[in-house]
Amino acid sequence: MMRILTVWVLTRTVLLLCVLHVLAGPGPDVTSDVSVIYQGWYEVLRTGTFPLDDVTWQYPPAAALAVLSPALLPFLGYATAFFVLALLCDATVCGLLLYAGRRPGRSPRGAWTWVVGVALLGPTVYARYDVMVVAVAVAALLAGARHPRTMGVLAGFGALLKVWPVLLLVGAPRGRATRRSWAAAAGTACALTLAFVVPMPGALAFLTFQRDRGTEVESLGALVLHVGRHLGWRGEVRLNYGSVEFLGPYVSLVSTAAQALTVAAFCWLLVWRLRAGTRVASTPADAAFVAVLLFTTTSRVISPQYMLWLVGVGAVCLVFRGSRMEVPVRLVLAATFVTFLEFPVWFSHVVASDPLGVALLLVRNGLLVAATLLACRNLWRQTVSEPYRAQRCPVPDQLSQAPHADTYASAP
Secondary structure (H helix, E strand, O other): OHHHHHHHHHHHHHHHHHHOOOOOOOOOOOOHHHHHHHHHHHHHHOOOOOOOOOOOOOOOOOHHHHHHHHHHOHHHOHHHHHHHHHHHHHHHHHHHHHHHHOOOOEOOHHHHHHHHHHHHHHHHHHHOOHHHHHHHHHHHHHHHOOOHHHHHHHHHHHHHHHOHHHHHHHHOOOOHHHHHHHHHHHHHHHHHHHHHHOOOOOOOOHHHHHHOOOEEOOOOOHHHHHHHHOOOOOOEEEEEOOEEEEEOOOHHHHHHHHHHHHHHHHHHHHHHHHHOOOOOOOHHHHHHHHHHHHHHHOOOOOOOOHHHHHHHHHHHHHHEOOOOOHHHHHHHHHHHHHHHHHHHHOHHHHHHOOHHHHHHHHHHHHHHHHHHHHHHHHHHHHHHHHHHHHHHOOOHHHHHHOOOHHHHHHOO
16 A cells, blocks of 8 residues: 555656646646636636637536636635646545455555556646546445445536546446436436526537537547548648547548447447346446446547546456456556657647657557457456356356256256
8 A cells, every 4th residue: 555655646746746837748738728728717607607609618517616626725826726636636536446445355456557547647637627527436436336326426426527427327236226326316417407507508508519529630530531641631630629620521421430439339338238147346347447438439539638537447447356357457558658648748740640640549549449349348258148158058066056956967
């Protein structure tokens, strides 16, 4: 435990010094989202309305709480207060994973995964509010085994922060636990939505802004357009809807293909949900990890901070000794480091679609695809294939203990 805490303190000190500009980080400044965009939204939100005229506001209404949170530390200034709160959320996640890992049948691998994964992603972790969302998601998953309603409340709150935490519910055990967690999530989400919609105009404007997004240059589908630029494709790269996106011929086709992949992925999840048999302690976390992987890999946008979602949920998986997600989580950690190299270190090469930029995206997105396929296979085998084979072909120990064992023994 002391080694984990020591590494956490050392790495987080470096990250905090980078975002505070005491140390110079590689590549462009990653903190402008906080000091310019978030602070601009903060000024608007304080007036009692959402940023109705700003298409870069693409978040559910509870995201306003994250943007307004630096008001809790007014003596530090907006940006510094935000970074300190991000650090506290990081510490909370580490503490939750350490506590969970000390229980019988658990492992400290989860805490190590978080400590290493955040360090690999670099200063971007503290320059986005995603670390706050991950803290809620990790708490939800760890609470789910004993307190399904608590899990549902936290997942519903997380979904109103950034949508994806609703995926945490996909692995909830069938029966009463599912009804309790899903009902609690729906009730929390509805109550929070009403609490924002009634007094604040523009609470649901993010739905339109998200619909109009294009294909971001770091996404899986963008690889086609990166290669196309070398083959005469006449598109362009431009800052659009708050991210660097491809614009031009066939971009809408690539975006539609990505959305179709996402639909297919969720159809697979539905089939798994219906077919899953025996579940182990890690199944809810494993299923959540698979769901977030599918959502991330097939998305039109794979921003660097998305890797933090995977690191957080993957860390919860590895808290459980019986989880089969160890190799996929390691692939995610490797992809996280490559993500740091492509943003911010060599992002200009990605935007230019030069050989280095394309190679980085091929490696990062290839690792994500490999992790996704392997995670899906492992989840299916553990919860569908192996229980089915066990029912069809009982092992000898089971036969010997079954009623009328002599009948089995004498069968030809």
